[in-house]
Amino acid sequence: MSYNKPLPKIDPVNQGFWDNAKAGKLSVQNCKACGDKRYPASPVCPKCLSSDQEWVTVSGKGTLESWVDFHRAYWDGFKGDLPYRVCLVKLAEGPVMVSNLVGPSDNAKVGAAVAVVFDAVTEDVTLPKFKMV
Amino acid sequence: MQSLKNAAAVIGVGNTAYGNFPHIDEYGLAAEAFRNAVNDCGIDKNEIDGLVVCRIPYYARMGEVLGLDPRWTLTLPPHGRMSGIGIIEAATALAAGHCKYVALMYANIGRSRRVNYGGDESPGVWDPFGFTSPGAAHAMAFQRHMQLYGTTTRQLAEVSVAIRHHACLNPDAVMQKPISIDDHENARFITAPLRLLDYCLINDGAVCMILTTADRAKDFKKKPVMISGFGGQESFTRSSISNFDMDFWHPAVKSAGEQAYGMAGVGHADIDGLMCYDNFSPTVLFSLEGLGFCKQGESGSFVEGGTLKLGNKLPVNTDGGHLSNSYMQGWALNVEAVRQLRGECGARQIPDCEVVQYVQATPCTRSIIYTRG
Ligand SMILES: [Zn+2]
Numbered sequence: 001m002s003y004n005k006p007l008p009k010i011d012p013v014n015q016g017f018w019d020n021a022k023a024g025k026l027s028v029q030n031c032k033a034c035g036d037k038r039y040p041a042s043p044v045c046p047k048c049l050s051s052d053q054e055w056v057t058v059s060g061k062g063t064l065e066s067w068v069d070f071h072r073a074y075w076d077g078f079k080g081d082l083p084y085r086v087c088l089v090k091l092a093e094g095p096v097m098v099s100n101l102v103g104p105s106d107n108a109k110v111g112a113a114v115a116v117v118f119d120a121v122t123e124d125v126t127l128p129k130f131k132m133v
Numbered sequence: 134m135q136s137l138k139n140a141a142a143v144i145g146v147g148n149t150a151y152g153n154f155p156h157i158d159e160y161g162l163a164a165e166a167f168r169n170a171v172n173d174c175g176i177d178k179n180e181i182d183g184l185v186v187c188r189i190p191y192y193a194r195m196g197e198v199l200g201l202d203p204r205w206t207l208t209l210p211p212h213g214r215m216s217g218i219g220i221i222e223a224a225t226a227l228a229a230g231h232c233k234y235v236a237l238m239y240a241n242i243g244r245s246r247r248v249n250y251g252g253d254e255s256p257g258v259w260d261p262f263g264f265t266s267p268g269a270a271h272a273m274a275f276q277r278h279m280q281l282y283g284t285t286t287r288q289l290a291e292v293s294v295a296i297r298h299h300a301c302l303n304p305d306a307v308m309q310k311p312i313s314i315d316d317h318e319n320a321r322f323i324t325a326p327l328r329l330l331d332y333c334l335i336n337d338g339a340v341c342m343i344l345t346t347a348d349r350a351k352d353f354k355k356k357p358v359m360i361s362g363f364g365g366q367e368s369f370t371r372s373s374i375s376n377f378d379m380d381f382w383h384p385a386v387k388s389a390g391e392q393a394y395g396m397a398g399v400g401h402a403d404i405d406g407l408m409c410y411d412n413f414s415p416t417v418l419f420s421l422e423g424l425g426f427c428k429q430g431e432s433g434s435f436v437e438g439g440t441l442k443l444g445n446k447l448p449v450n451t452d453g454g455h456l457s458n459s460y461m462q463g464w465a466l467n468v469e470a471v472r473q474l475r476g477e478c479g480a481r482q483i484p485d486c487e488v489v490q491y492v493q494a495t496p497c498t499r500s501i502i503y504t505r506g
Contacts, residue, residue, distance in 0.1 A: 066276045074249065083322070100263070
């Protein structure tokens with residue numbers, strides 16, 4: 001069966017992130033001028049306005065900052081997953097990401113340690129998700 | 134900013150009925166609200182030389198429908214945070230002499246056109262994870278509040294219960310059946326921890342406000358309501374997670390509130406009623422904390438026991454708010470502030486109402502303080 005959930009809209013600014021994810025690496029955008037790190041990517045550094053940006057691999061470790069359980073599917077592709085859990089993760093390197101919390105998470109609490117796992121949902125796209133550690 | 138204290142006043146307000154009107158578009162709804170506001174103050178509509186439109190497709194068509202060629206126009210996007218911006222900008226434009234009389238128009242046809250506020254209608258960077266809709270963002274914020282401060286969903290229920298109580302006192306409100314804390318707890322989850330009764334309505338309707346300068350405001354049917362203070366603060370730097378703030382917009386609401394209190398020269402004890410943007414019930418808790426009605430993290434215990442109900446410590450959203458009156462994205466709450474200060478609210482009237490505050494805790498946070506003219 002074909003994958004019927006939304007896929008990322010890949011563009012020149014975020015291409016590196018999805019290339020890295022496909023290779024099993026979690027990355028954030030890094031400003032070569034001032035070292036500011038962020039996700040999602042920006043065409044210029046919001047701190048110093050430099051255009052000189054790169055993708056750097058991060059540890060994939062972070063802390064759980066919050067979560068929400070969807071009991072409604074806004075896309076048909078999620079109907080079979082209800083309820084599914086979306087998490088907010090603060091990476092050890094600073095940036096904050098939204099993703100899915102997969103695997104057992106009954107002991108979820110703010111500040112809990114999480115780590116990235118990769119879900120190759122199509123031939124081209126791998127989604128970085130998180131699990132409790 | 135101090136020179137803008139009481140510089141502008143609301144002289145007329147009007148709205149349509151609220152409901153499901155598939156046969157009428159934004160222009161038709163807005164025109165009806167405009168006619169009601171014109172009749173409310175008795176202005177010659179051709180005197181109106183300023184126009185603010187929000188969630189209306191084309192400002193010039195609106196002018197055509199109303200027969201107006203204003204000197205000054207402002208168009209606002211259809212986001213639930215533009216009412217405070219529009220009213221403050223109109224007051225400022227009046228004080229600057231850009232125009233003499235401003236009509237502010239808002240219309241929403243989201244109910245009859247089945248707007249969902251999520252999924253492909255509002256694409257975002259987190260869609261691949263199924264994270265969509267403003268409600269989910271507020272659920273994530275409230276989950277965090279529960280975790281950090283021990284706030285409970287029964288405490289959250291106090292918000293929906295009090296506001297529904299007010300809707301039941303307002304014959305024009307969409308929802309007319311009282312709810313209890315247990316009803317809230319038994320409602321179905323949409324995005325847990327939020328349930329159906331934590332979500333605002335989606336309905337059609339329109340609102341109009343007519344503003345002028347303080348000196349001109351004395352010439353109309355009813356006593357003017359003064360715009361005595363206002364403040365604002367945006368939170369844009371982490372807006373890729375839309376409708377979410379890691380700190381519950383606390384710094385922004387605090388700042389906007391302090392600006393408004395300082396300009397109006399009033400404090401918390403002077404506020405007779407609070408009109409609080411209630412897109413989702415947690416926003417009310419975050420607003421109470423940001424404004425300083427209670428300390429950060431203590432809104433859960435603050436609202437326990439019906440604090441927000443008419444007759445108790447701080448009546449909030451006496452018209453029934455977005456949760457139970459009408460989803461007019463802040464505009465109807467500002468109209469309610471005016472009606473309370475005029476003493477027009479019947480069974481839901483706040484006794485001796487002299488000062489009413491409006492607040493919207495959103496990525497564009499605004500607060501406005503209205504007083505009797
Ligand atoms: Zn930089």
